[in-house]
Amino acid sequence: MQIDPADLGAERIYRLMTGIVVPRPIAWVTSLSRSGVLNLAPFSAFTFVSQKPPMLAISVGRKGADYKDTAHNILDTEEYVIHIADTPLMNAVHDSSVEHPPEVSEVAELGLETHPSERIKVPRLTAAPVAMECRFRQCLEFGEARSRLIVGEVVMFHLRDGLVNNGKVETEALDPIARIGGPRYARLGEIVTLHAVFQTPKSTD
Numbered sequence: 001m002q003i004d005p006a007d008l009g010a011e012r013i014y015r016l017m018t019g020i021v022v023p024r025p026i027a028w029v030t031s032l033s034r035s036g037v038l039n040l041a042p043f044s045a046f047t048f049v050s051q052k053p054p055m056l057a058i059s060v061g062r063k064g065a066d067y068k069d070t071a072h073n074i075l076d077t078e079e080y081v082i083h084i085a086d087t088p089l090m091n092a093v094h095d096s097s098v099e100h101p102p103e104v105s106e107v108a109e110l111g112l113e114t115h116p117s118e119r120i121k122v123p124r125l126t127a128a129p130v131a132m133e134c135r136f137r138q139c140l141e142f143g144e145a146r147s148r149l150i151v152g153e154v155v156m157f158h159l160r161d162g163l164v165n166n167g168k169v170e171t172e173a174l175d176p177i178a179r180i181g182g183p184r185y186a187r188l189g190e191i192v193t194l195h196a197v198f199q200t201p202k203s204t205d
């Protein structure tokens, strides 16, 4: 089967691409509005783009004609926290994607506890196994909808005790969730360790 994207509208292309690029890790983002409302939303268009300094990218679309609260907040205040959620937080992640007006805090709505951050004003979620305090660095806009690829530098990592062993994150202990699409999520399946006959490449990609 071949599909020419020129024949499809934005909605169908979105469905196709979110079905192809799977499973996607989820950046669960807290940010503060100018008036101090703590916002929370998940973003699965998420990856890292630099090691030193550590930099992460999320792609934030629009709701109607306007950008989502997260994009406004990050561009306004230049600070945010990206969390990684585990299986017990799956419902909260999904529920935090419900659209609320900017003056409503999803954190308060969901009754989630927070901790102050070390380097930035935006609080982090106590229940998340990983929290990364970020400072905004760059924003690039793409496509007809001008989706915003927001890049930030991690200025502090927080990892739950016991998650790091010899500098490596224990993936099973992290138990991260991933997004498929709509209400469908994935958990870690079998982890396959290859016993390669060749030397492990030095590249850190």
Ligand SMILES: Cc1cc2nc3c(=O)[nH]c(=O)nc-3n(C[C@H](O)[C@H](O)[C@H](O)COP(=O)(O)O)c2cc1C
Binding pocket: 026, 039, 040, 041, 042, 043, 044, 045, 046, 059, 060, 061, 062, 063, 067, 068, 069, 070, 071, 093, 094, 096, 097, 098, 099, 100, 179
């Ligand atoms: C698991 C999950 C992943 C999502 N990923 C994205 C994404 O990558 N980009 C995006 O614009 N919206 C994404 N959404 C939708 C936003 O979370 C949703 O529009 C949210 O209401 C935005 O909140 P805000 O206006 O408070 O920023 C996702 C939703 C879910 C449930």
